[in-house]
Amino acid sequence: xxxxxxxxxxxxxxxxxxxxxxxxxxxxxxxxxxxxxxxxxxxxxxxxxxxxxxxxxxxxxxxxxxxxxxxxxxxxxxxxxxxxxxxxxxxxxxxxxxxxxxxxxxxxxxxxxxxxxxxxxxxxxxxxxxxxxxxxxxxxxxxxxxxxxxxxxxxxxxxxxxxxxxxxxxxxxxxxxxxxxxxxxxxxxxxxxxxxxxxxxxxxxxxxxxxxxxxxxxxxxxxxxxxxxxxxxxxxxxxxxxxxxxxxxxxxxxxxxxxxxxxxxxxxxxxxxxxxxxxxxxxxxxxxxxx
Numbered sequence: 670x671x672x673x674x675x676x677x678x679x680x681x682x683x684x685x686x687x688x689x690x691x692x693x694x695x696x697x698x699x700x701x702x703x704x705x706x707x708x709x710x711x712x713x714x715x716x717x718x719x720x721x722x723x724x725x726x727x728x729x730x731x732x733x734x735x736x737x738x739x740x741x742x743x744x745x746x747x748x749x750x751x752x753x754x755x756x757x758x759x760x761x762x763x764x765x766x767x768x769x770x771x772x773x774x775x776x777x778x779x780x781x782x783x784x785x786x787x788x789x790x791x792x793x794x795x796x797x798x799x800x801x802x803x804x805x806x807x808x809x810x811x812x813x814x815x816x817x818x819x820x821x822x823x824x825x826x827x828x829x830x831x832x833x834x835x836x837x838x839x840x841x842x843x844x845x846x847x848x849x850x851x852x853x854x855x856x857x858x859x860x861x862x863x864x865x866x867x868x869x870x871x872x873x874x875x876x877x878x879x880x881x882x883x884x885x886x887x888x889x890x891x892x893x894x895x896x897x898x899x900x901x902x903x904x905x906x907x908x909x910x911x912x913x914x915x916x917x918x919x920x921x922x923x924x925x926x927x928x929x930x931x932x933x934x935x936x937x938x939x940x941x942x943x944x945x946x947x948x949x950x951x952x953x954x955x956x957x958x959x960x
Contacts, residue, residue, distance in 0.1 A: 675949050675956070680704025680740070680931040681941055691734040698735040700941035701949075704929045706740045706775065712747070715761030716754065725768035732769060740773035740813070740879060740931065741766045748780060750790070750797035759801055767808035773879055773929075774805075775849045778814035778837055779828035787827050795837055802843035813849035813879045814838055818857040820904045829858045831873035838876050847878030852923075853885055853933070856914040857903055860887025867918060877926060881933045882948070884912030906935035908944055910951040920952045 681702045683689045689707045697705055707728070714720045732739060743762045748755055759776070766774045779794065781787035798812065805812050814837055817828040827833050831850060838846050850873050852866075859866035885905040898905060909916055909932070923930060932948055939947075949956070 675945070675953060676701050676703045678703060678927075678930050679945060679948055679952075680706060680738075680929050681944060682706040682742075682931060682933045683708065684936050689728060689731050691731045694731060694735050694737060697941050698737055700945040702737065702941065702945060704738045704740065704931055706742055706931050706933065707771075709741050709743050709762050709765060709774075712744055712754075712758045715744075715765060716757050721761055721765055722768070725765050729769045738929070739766075739769065739771040740775055740929070741769070741771045742775045743777070745777055747777065748790070748794060749776075749801060750793035750795070756797050756801065759797075760804055763801065763805050763808060763810050763812070766810045772809065773811050773813050773849075775813045775815050775879065775881075777817055777828065778834050780817055780826055781828075783825045783827050783829075791827060791833075791837070795840055798837070798846065799841045799843070802841055802845050805845035806843060810845065811878055812846045814846065815849040815881065816851050816854055816858075816873070818851070818854035818904050819861075821901055822903065829854070831855060831869050835873040835876045848873050848876040849879045849881060850874065850877040851881035851883075851933075852909075852914065852919060853881065853883035853906065853912075854904065856912075856919075857885050857887055860890075860913075861903075866915065867922070870919065870922060874922060874926065877928050879928050880923060880926075880930050882909050882923075882930050882952070883907060883933050884909050884914050886912050887914075906933055908932065908934050908938070908947050910947055916951045920954075923952060 681697050685708045710724045749759050781790040814834045816831040816834045855869045856866045884907040
């Protein structure tokens with residue numbers, strides 16, 4: 670029971686600008702992970718079919734040494750509907766995911782200011798995603814719209830509210846579009862707004878096709894000094910349990926779903942086996958105790 674809950678659902682991210690080399694992926698699998706997330710190639714590669722194909726062939730060769738399931742993270746600054754080139758990039762990400770056998774593409778949705786201009790941008794983005802969803806359906810790839818949070822203190826974005834991202838997915842109305850519910854981001858935003866993280870997470874659970882699982886110290890208003898961490902950065906991407914997210918309340922909600930739980934932990938970080946063990950303890954405590 671415990672093996673199926675963790676190995677089938679827990680995943681680990683390959684950090685940005687790291688190549689998913691076969692030995693590293695084998696280490697992830699040996700640690701017990703069932704999923705990985707890899708960063709997509711940059712825009713310039715994704716819009717060049719020859720370069721994208723060459724990159725995909727090499728990535729697929731590395732992936733084929735394991736049975737890991739794969740999700741691809743689209744470029745972070747990409748916004749569909751902002752230009753014809755941006756739409757070509759997203760189409761390139763979806764094609765790339767299909768070429769390497771990845772069923773999920775994570776995409777930063779609604780990353781625009783919470784004002785009238787932002788509302789107009791979301792309309793354009795939703796139209797573009799609706800059109801691109803047709804390609805995703807054909808290729809068997811699901812676009813997972815991710816809720817965001819401020820990396821450093823700054824202006825609110827519409828994507829900080831998971832309900833907004835869920836509403837985009839519902840409006841698009843395609844089986845190839847869902848939500849990547851980022852728990853670390855939701856915890857951070859809830860802390861900044863002095864609200865309950867459960868109230869942010871719960872409305873988007875029904876559309877979640879993937880979860881990003883990581884931790885932080887929220888607004889850091891009450892956190893003491895940490896000489897090992899940037900003193901201002903909010904979005905720290907720590908292993909679950911290393912920050913202040915109330916996992917004892919969040920984990921039962923996640924266990925009631927079947928979507929993959931992807932540890933998006935930034936370097937420097939512990940060995941994959943240590944990360945897997947800590948995540949099991951936080952997310953599946955009863956199963957660990959029984960084992």
